[in-house]
Amino acid sequence: MNELSAIRINVYGRVQGVGFRYTTQKKASHLGLTGWVRNELDGSVEICCEGEAMAITAFLDWLESGGPRTCRISDSNYTKVDYTGTYSRFSIEY
Numbered sequence: 001m002n003e004l005s006a007i008r009i010n011v012y013g014r015v016q017g018v019g020f021r022y023t024t025q026k027k028a029s030h031l032g033l034t035g036w037v038r039n040e041l042d043g044s045v046e047i048c049c050e051g052e053a054m055a056i057t058a059f060l061d062w063l064e065s066g067g068p069r070t071c072r073i074s075d076s077n078y079t080k081v082d083y084t085g086t087y088s089r090f091s092i093e094y
Helices: 020-030 053-064
Strands: 004-014 034-039 045-052 072-081 090-092
Touching: 004 053, 020 034, 020 045, 020 053, 020 090, 045 053, 053 072
Parallel strands: 034 090
Antiparallel strands: 004 045, 004 072, 034 045
């Protein structure tokens, strides 16, 4: 089994109003990740995800390659955080 990991990601650019959260939820769930995605007041999107380290790497690679086709990511950063195992699925927070 792959090592379990967790990260918080902030994504900037044209990422609100373009289906970013829904596509992100679909991709994360497909990779077996749990956590959440939400819009922030400053126009960015924050993502918290947990799961196997290889799946998180694949998720970051997907974001690095541009993420959803409808958005335009201008910048992103992530921070490793402690794995908690609290989430049962990947959800959209409102």
